Amino acid sequence: MKKPTFLTLSLLTASLTLVAQAQFPVPPEPxxxxxxxxxxxxxxxxxxNGRLGxxxxxxxxxxxxxxxxxxxxxxxxxxxxxEGAAQYLPQIRQLLAExxxxxxxxxxxxKFMGRQSNEDGYAQKKDAWLADVRKLSNVASNPTAATFxxxxxxxxxxxxxxxxxxxxPREAGREGLDGAVWFRTTFDLPxxxxxxxxxxxxxxxxxQDFTYLNGELVGSDEGIAKNRRYKIPASKxxxxxxxxxxxxxxxxxxxxxxxxxxxxxxxxxxxxxxxxADGVPLSQPFKYWIQDDNPPIAPRYQADYxxxxxxxxxxKNHGQAMNYRFELDLSKAISRVTYSAYGVRFTREYLAxxxxxxxxxxxxxxxxxxxSFDATLTSLHKDASVRRIDNQTIALSVQVRNGALNxxxxxxxxxQKGTITVSDKKLIVSGADEATLYLTAGTNFKKYNxxxxxxxxxxxRPLQMLRAKRFDxxxxxxxxxxxTYFNTLTLDLGASPNxxxxxxxxxxQFEKSYDPSLAALYLQYGRYLLISSSRPNRNGRFADAIxxxxxxxxxxxxxxxxxxxxxxxxxxxxxxMNYWPAEMLNLSACHEPMFTAIEELVESGxxxxxxxxxxxxxxxxxxxxxxxxxxxxxxxxxxxxxSGGAWVSHHLWEHYRYSQDRAFxxxxxxxxxxxxxQFFVDFLVKDPKTGWLISTPSNSPEHGGxxxxxxxxxxxxxxxxxxxxxxxxxxxxxxxxxxxxxxMYGQIAPNQIGKRGQLQEWLQDVDDPKDTHRHVSxxxxxxxxTDITWDETPDLIKAARQSLLERGDEGTGWSLAWKINFWARxxxxxxxxxxxxxxxxxxFSPEGVTGGGSYPNLFDAHPPFQIDGNFGGASGIAEMLxxxxxxxxxxxxxxxxxxxxxxxxxxxxxxxxxxGGFVLNIRWQQGHLIGVDVTSNAGLPCVLRYGDKQMRFTTxxxxxxxxxxxxxxx
Numbered sequence: 001m002k003k004p005t006f007l008t009l010s011l012l013t014a015s016l017t018l019v020a021q022a023q024f025p026v027p028p029e030p031x032x033x034x035x036x037x038x039x040x041x042x043x044x045x046x047x048x049n050g051r052l053g054x055x056x057x058x059x060x061x062x063x064x065x066x067x068x069x070x071x072x073x074x075x076x077x078x079x080x081x082x083e084g085a086a087q088y089l090p091q092i093r094q095l096l097a098e099x100x101x102x103x104x105x106x107x108x109x110x111k112f113m114g115r116q117s118n119e120d121g122y123a124q125k126k127d128a129w130l131a132d133v134r135k136l137s138n139v140a141s142n143p144t145a146a147t148f149x150x151x152x153x154x155x156x157x158x159x160x161x162x163x164x165x166x167x168x169p170r171e172a173g174r175e176g177l178d179g180a181v182w183f184r185t186t187f188d189l190p191x192x193x194x195x196x197x198x199x200x201x202x203x204x205x206x207x208q209d210f211t212y213l214n215g216e217l218v219g220s221d222e223g224i225a226k227n228r229r230y231k232i233p234a235s236k237x238x239x240x241x242x243x244x245x246x247x248x249x250x251x252x253x254x255x256x257x258x259x260x261x262x263x264x265x266x267x268x269x270x271x272x273x274x275x276x277a278d279g280v281p282l283s284q285p286f287k288y289w290i291q292d293d294n295p296p297i298a299p300r301y302q303a304d305y306x307x308x309x310x311x312x313x314x315x316k317n318h319g320q321a322m323n324y325r326f327e328l329d330l331s332k333a334i335s336r337v338t339y340s341a342y343g344v345r346f347t348r349e350y351l352a353x354x355x356x357x358x359x360x361x362x363x364x365x366x367x368x369x370x371x372s373f374d375a376t377l378t379s380l381h382k383d384a385s386v387r388r389i390d391n392q393t394i395a396l397s398v399q400v401r402n403g404a405l406n407x408x409x410x411x412x413x414x415x416q417k418g419t420i421t422v423s424d425k426k427l428i429v430s431g432a433d434e435a436t437l438y439l440t441a442g443t444n445f446k447k448y449n450x451x452x453x454x455x456x457x458x459x460x461r462p463l464q465m466l467r468a469k470r471f472d473x474x475x476x477x478x479x480x481x482x483x484t485y486f487n488t489l490t491l492d493l494g495a496s497p498n499x500x501x502x503x504x505x506x507x508x509q510f511e512k513s514y515d516p517s518l519a520a521l522y523l524q525y526g527r528y529l530l531i532s533s534s535r536p537n538r539n540g541r542f543a544d545a546i547x548x549x550x551x552x553x554x555x556x557x558x559x560x561x562x563x564x565x566x567x568x569x570x571x572x573x574x575x576x577m578n579y580w581p582a583e584m585l586n587l588s589a590c591h592e593p594m595f596t597a598i599e600e601l602v603e604s605g606x607x608x609x610x611x612x613x614x615x616x617x618x619x620x621x622x623x624x625x626x627x628x629x630x631x632x633x634x635x636x637x638x639x640x641x642x643s644g645g646a647w648v649s650h651h652l653w654e655h656y657r658y659s660q661d662r663a664f665x666x667x668x669x670x671x672x673x674x675x676x677x678q679f680f681v682d683f684l685v686k687d688p689k690t691g692w693l694i695s696t697p698s699n700s701p702e703h704g705g706x707x708x709x710x711x712x713x714x715x716x717x718x719x720x721x722x723x724x725x726x727x728x729x730x731x732x733x734x735x736x737x738x739x740x741x742x743x744m745y746g747q748i749a750p751n752q753i754g755k756r757g758q759l760q761e762w763l764q765d766v767d768d769p770k771d772t773h774r775h776v777s778x779x780x781x782x783x784x785x786t787d788i789t790w791d792e793t794p795d796l797i798k799a800a801r802q803s804l805l806e807r808g809d810e811g812t813g814w815s816l817a818w819k820i821n822f823w824a825r826x827x828x829x830x831x832x833x834x835x836x837x838x839x840x841x842x843x844f845s846p847e848g849v850t851g852g853g854s855y856p857n858l859f860d861a862h863p864p865f866q867i868d869g870n871f872g873g874a875s876g877i878a879e880m881l882x883x884x885x886x887x888x889x890x891x892x893x894x895x896x897x898x899x900x901x902x903x904x905x906x907x908x909x910x911x912x913x914x915x916g917g918f919v920l921n922i923r924w925q926q927g928h929l930i931g932v933d934v935t936s937n938a939g940l941p942c943v944l945r946y947g948d949k950q951m952r953f954t955t956x957x958x959x960x961x962x963x964x965x966x967x968x969x970x
Contacts, residue, residue: 027490032521035325038059038326038857041055043857047335048533063348064313067307067359071443074402076404114632117299143289155285177250179290187282200269202257207249215243232269267284305552313361314374321339322339336349354481354535360471363432384397390422393411394427408459411427438466442459448626489909507858519836525874527581531590548593550569574868584879613683619644638703645679649672700762711777757798758803816839833903838853843863878909880899881896897924905926932967946965
């Protein structure tokens with residue numbers, strides 16, 4: 001063996017010195033904390049085990065956990081595709097080719113959209129019901145009359161932008177309310193207006209209104225898009241007080257007066273020709289009365305995710321609380337409340353255990369006998385009931401309205417000393433030293449096409465095992481299980497004085513202060529949310545009964561019967577964005593529920609491909625739900641988008657690229673990818689003007705209407721074909737099909753650079769430089785795709801950057817998150833960090849409600865809440881630190897600190913993953929790389945790049961390699 005020279009020893013000493021310098025302090029505990037309880041849902045703290053989710057409010061005298069179960073949805077198993085739709089496909093394509101977009105959209109709306117539930121015979125049922133409520137057959141006296149006595153009616157302040165469900169004060173019976181509701185209010189006519197016609201302005205109303213003045217009908221309209229501005233002739237007005245009565249008809253979704261997006265005031269009366277600002281406001285609050293809350297079941301394209309119930313804990317003898325603290329410990333997945341009252345220190349711990357499939361609440365006090373409270377269960381569902389099971393347990397049963405699913409939840413309390421009784425369906429605890437509450441829940445859902453399950457089994461089996469367990473055992477098992485996921489990655493982006501502030505205060509100050517550790521906390525919060533809302537089903541005791549669902553638009557948390565966008569799975573970006581952090585941030589196992597859902601979507605997507613396109617393979621449009629609908633929904637100008645299946649297939653390939661799991665590729669990924677590609681082999685057609693293969697009909701998601709050949713489609717299809725070719729070569733199969741894909745790949749319409757140097761969003765150069773639309777779909781090839789990269793297509797990436805500059809920095813929450821990833825791929829860390837500032841912008845500020853940003857609990861504000869921004873933001877921060885989408889020969893190039901912002905000068909990340917089966921620990925100081933450890937899980941060649949430095953070396957599976965900041969092996 002050759003003896004080390006003096007130079008070798010000197011280099012080794014220097015390297016060891018660098019390693020020693022890289023031993024950074026342990027980062028601060030990842031904890032969200034507050035000085036006050038939650039006042040509203042977006043201030044509550046989320047807990048979840050992948051199936052059960054809870055929002056903890058942390059109240060002192062009254063505490064509240066709003067909870068969900070992943071499989072409680074509206075609807076039922078059914079066929080979504082419209083048989084025979086394919087016969088209209090050639091005509092739609094021809095109309096688009098002729099530039100007749102409006103005609104194409106109308107034909108598609110009439111003949112090509114998917115089937116809705118309950119669509120057969122609905123029109124006749126609705127007309128009969130409407131005629132009945134219009135006759136006021138169940139009304140003793142006419143509510144339109146000025147003399148009508150409405151003293152017994154309840155009151156509501158309007159407008160209610162989110163529907164009467166969320167109107168203040170919250171009232172029982174309004175959640176999920178559909179039907180006919182009467183409103184009454186007044187206005188005083190100024191003397192100066194005598195003899196003048198006036199305009200009554202009430203903004204938008206969902207869905208239909210019949211508006212009466214002094215007993216006479218003065219206006220009626222239908223549709224959410226129409227502003228209600230009714231001209232009232234002077235002859236119908238009275239001197240002094242005038243009485244308005246409005247019958248509002250709402251057939252589904254949020255109802256009532258929802259206002260209008262304008263700077264002008266609404267709910268005013270003003271002289272014709274005048275301005276609303278000069279008008280007389282309608283008297284507030286309005287009186288209201290529910291006439292009929294049982295209209296015919298409205299047709300729906302897809303189902304809605306539903307809240308399950310609410311656990312209420314009302315405490316006794318607590319008085320004035322002092323030293324209150326409300327927190328969520330991300331390292332242990334435990335929420336905690338502590339405070340003092342009357343010299344007693346009270347502590348509550350909340351967790352959602354995956355091993356024991358229950359939500360647990362543990363109550364302790366610093367003195368014996370101090371735990372006294374009542375516990376109840378309630379639900380927003382109209383068909384819900386509570387019953388006693390035994391002296392320690394009550395049950396909540398729910399039935400989803402007009403749906404196939406029902407559920408049961410059990411609440412069980414265990415005590416140390418003290419007493420517990422059941423009275424009036426409520427658990428009453430007195431004088432206990434400690435108390436533990438266990439909450440379980442389940443539904444009859446078994447699979448997207450099977451609802452034969454037993455809710456009682458789902459709720460009772462976990463509780464049977466919990467009855468004999470101490471809380472410390474449950475807690476320890478929960479932490480151990482959770483940390484197998486969470487502890488795979490640590491991150492430190494540097495310290496700041498703001499670390500000692502409550503989280504909501506840090507959020508308020510982030511834009512104007514230096515707080516890099518809040519970005520680290522946000523990344524770990526994103527990982528926490530993914531672990532909590534998307535778990536593989538690995539608990540053997542309950543494996544036969546617990547289906548794993550992917551994270552939806554709100555993860556696993558929702559408190560509304562009519563949630564925003566149904567809290568579904570929007571597949572033109574939002575579902576996919578939920579899983580951007582999964583592979584890179586060392587949570588590959590959390591991808592599993594999405595893969596299971598893809599396998600089910602393949603089954604239903606085959607039917608849609610055949611019925612709508614007469615094509616092989618499978619297709620997924622821009623939304624799906626629990627029942628795995630794949631057909632086009634809503635409106636043809638955005639609902640006919642064909643690339644959802646190809647995009648989710650990208651996740652299958654990404655999982656293989658990160659894991660190098662050949663068995664996964666062969667058995668699960670490639671079969672789905674191949675069928676997705678088969679669809680496009682049949683679907684793509686030659687453009688008569690250019691000769692390119694194009695995607696038609698489709699759209700650039702939610703922007704520009706129904707078109708032929710949107711850029712995003714072609715990027716995604718190329719990605720799918722390229723990945724299928726690579727997979728078939730790895731597996732040594734389907735050579736003929738592979739050749740077909742290779743040939744067609746080169747014929748697909750290419751990315752084009754427009755007249756302003758921008759990347760074109762469509763075939764034609766029609767991009768508007770003033771367009772600030774939230775979707776930036778034509779940049780898919782930059783991120784998450786690899787169609788456009790610095791190494792292979794530098795001109796295109798510059799054009800994409802120009803497009804993003806034109807689109808602007810503003811956006812909704814998830815759009816801001818996507819732009820962080822774009823700017824990271826553009827290698828502009830400071831711009832990416834500026835986007836992070838916008839994502840952290842408080843949705844609630846001292847000045848009022850803002851646009852997209854973050855709520856006090858760090859939930860992403862679209863607004864309203866959508867969880868994809870949390871996951872996209874976490875991904876964007878990671879993209880600043882590592883990227884592995886570029887390729888050098890057969891190996892992926894791993895770019896270290898490719899977009900490090902000046903705001904993160906010193907830090908480290910341990911456990912970040914790269915394609916090729918690599919796990920890295922990266923360390924940097926004063927903006928420069930000082931060292932990296934690379935663990936090879938697959939034994940592939942490794943190519944590292946840092947700035948203009950590059951290092952390529954072979955690896956052995958399971959071995960770790962250490963390099964310094966010059967990319968020299970140590």
